[in-house]
Amino acid sequence: MDEDRTKVLKIQKIVKYLQGNECVLKSQRIRSDLSQFVKTLRSLACEVGLSQDDIFTVADLASSGKFGEVICNSLIRSLIPRESVPQDAVLLLVSRIGQNHVSIKLKQLILRWVVLVFDIIAQKNSIHAIYGIIFQYIDSEILCPIVCQLLSLLTRKYDVLHFRIRKLLSLQSKIGGQPYLCGLLSVYRMYQPSLISMAGRHNVFFKNYDKSWSLSISGVQQRYGLHMLNETMSYNASHLPQTNKHTPLITPPTPTMCHDDQPLTQVMSGKIPFYRIKSFAELLNNFNNLELTCQAHSLLSSTTLQHLLAITHDRTIPARLTFWLHHRLCEELVTVAGETARGLELIKCVVEFSGFIQECLPVCEAFIFRYLYTWDGQSYRPYILKLITRLRLLPTSVLKDFVFAPLRKLFNLSSDVFFKCSIISILQELLSNYLNLESDRYDVIMNMQDDNAAMDKLASYMFQPINVGKINPNATIFQLIKFVDFISLEGLIETKCNAMLMHSVLQFYVKTSRIYSDHERELFTLPPSPVVSLALFSLSPMFVSTMFGILLNHTQALNKLGKSNHREHYHYMLELNSYLTDVHDTFWRWNAFHPHCHEDSSIYKHIHVDNIGQVLTYPDVITARRMFTIERHPALTVHATKYLQLLNRDPEEMFENELVTEPPFIEYLETKGLTKLTTLIKFLRRGIPESKTP
Amino acid sequence: MLNKTWDAHSCSPLHGFHENTASLDCYGRSLSAVLVASKSKNIGVEVVDSSVTSVTFKLVHGIYGIHNGLKFQVLTKSGKIIFESFLFSSEQSLSSDVIMASSKLTMLPLLVCRGDRSTTKVVFDWLKTEFDCSLRKITFNPLSLGWLVAMWGSVKGQGSTHITWEIPMVETGIDIIESEIDGESVALLWKHAHEDSTMEVTIDEVRGFVASIEEHLTQHTKILFNALTMQQIKTPVIQVRNDGKFKVTSGDHLFHVMADVATLALEHLDHYTPTM
Structure with missing residues (x-):
């Protein structure tokens, strides 16, 4: 802050010097001094900006004709405001433009400066008052473009007068349809559309002359200023929709142009056209009589209208919307590679709408299937993934070919771990979606099809097709889980058990382990054995704990199921038993890599336990068998050592004693968040066989 | 309509389209009015000096009795037609008949037009806002072109069929290959490929x-025709390019041919790929 103050003081000194009379002496030394001072002033202004008084003084000096052309140029360029520009300074400069001692180039520079700082001028009432004077400058050829730009910023409704319009039109006929003239005319037309009937066909009306200058101004403003200026200094009339590429995608609602011949019929039918409704209360009152817009897709433009769309009785509206969506999705997304702004807008709208009605539109489904074939995994990624989570229950072959195959390709070929994790998490969301919503919906529809009289109730689900084939929801869900098993294994192998991926995979399995307890659906799948062993032997205590939790959930589900149903899920029970036995052996009974592993072991299958057992043994320290017990597991030794340090005991004790028998150790583990671990310890200590009901 | 080149577009169902003469006049x-308004939006220097006077909409009755086609033209003061267009229906209809029959949706899947670009754009915009379509x-894929050859290549006594293939690579020095097949051979080939008893293809x-056509040509010329894309077909009745332009040359079978093209437009419009 101090250096800022010194800079400010320096600026003031320079300004004072310039005001004095010595600097206009003709000697060589003074002239070089002068240019040095002005350069310093300019660089300081770029750094800290000028205060309001300084701006006024410098502006006065620059336009007073006291100095030469170059100096005046630099002075104007150094008019970078710190807070805001006093309107007196602008007034002074504009009035000086009309005088002869200011050169034409300087006049142009002054006007360019005014345009650049237009938004920072404190109050503009006197500037508006001299609108007419500024308008006169339009005659000069050099000044005309920049004057038009300034006027387009300055124009208000009562400035648009007949003689001014006539003048502009005559100018246009003289010099042709120049972009700046069209820009000004379009601003005039905005205020008085009846007086002007043409528009220019230009994309950009006013050229941006001074980019670096405006950058330095915005830089200073950001540091010190009042932040009234927005970054890009956009002008209001610069972008009017011209070509097809810029027309808005979803037009606001409009009524049809052609009504019946007699206006009376319209009144008599009691329908109220849409544009008459001004508030939500009126909408509710007149709900039955509403005449909807002629373009179905305009109903997507706001949430109120989307409400209307969701509960309308008119069955043509979904059909029309479907056609429009199909057309636009094909045009903007399928045929165009990469992302475009219009495509982004469209797909955002679609995602929002399907979130709003909690359904997947059939046309979106068809679009997703088509799009996934050629998707590169990058464009519109969050939106496409969101749409995938909304898919309905589909037959397994459809799901396999159209969704899983492309996703698998992308999963394997992409080296981005984050992408892999996001795929797994959206599949998890799809699973929960299926479990929560879709199966119910499917059941309702299947029941309704049998009962023809209830077909009308289908209107509650807006977009469901009438003819739905027979699907087995359990089969579809099962296939989804199997697919995730498969790709998660591939992913874990490829990324060498990346922690983030492992976490997403484990969360998925937590979800599957709770299918029965949360949703009462008898669908039991265990994680594949490589994943289980990766988790149990990993170096992170959280993973070990989560895997324990998963196995616990499965046990509880099986207990809840009841003994009578055990026969149907026999193989599941066997598999769970073998996992639990392995856990018991490894973590409790000092039997890891036991040469005579239990025959039903899942984890130790196909492993040459003898070799591994020998490799892992460190004589006099630890044997392989004992190595993975709870306190000696590589993931958990940290906690064991810390616990012992806390109690000021010798850390070597962990190799000797049985810490798990000490309740304080168990409490310590619980405080560290490894609750599942402790629950499993208690479970194992009770020694209750796993598959009997309590 | 004959002997002029038309652009084919597929059109989704029109909502709120009434056929009575009052509505058509409307x-x-x-x-x-829309066309006149859009013309006056030009910049001050006028480049085009034709002005639009009237637009006429007319119903065209086809062979099926019910509403089949619509024709509209844009005329200038001097009577010159600067834009004309037809809308055709086909004999099939979309899957959800319930919705079609009960409501105000009119199904006219094929729109053919010719005219200058600015007028075409304005007319299309008006159609989109007025009828929500x-x-x-349409881009005709090779299967559609092949189907048209099969249907119309064997009209008797009227000449032979030309098929043009496009070479996808640039460096070979050849752009297109044209082949000419006699009408009777086409009929013979089609008889072998298709059972006469059923109407469905x-x-x-x-x-x-x-x-079979490609294999025959490959055998004789040792060029692999199944790797080339079909660009244009010229049957005695209709000539079609794969980018949507077509020309009807014989007036005898006009309605049938247009019905076929309309069926293709319907396929182009139809959006369900997997079926439940």
């Missing part, structure tokens, strides 16, 4: 038909 007036340019039959 549409005509509205469209001409979507218009898309399956995709496999058309594929087989096209494959």
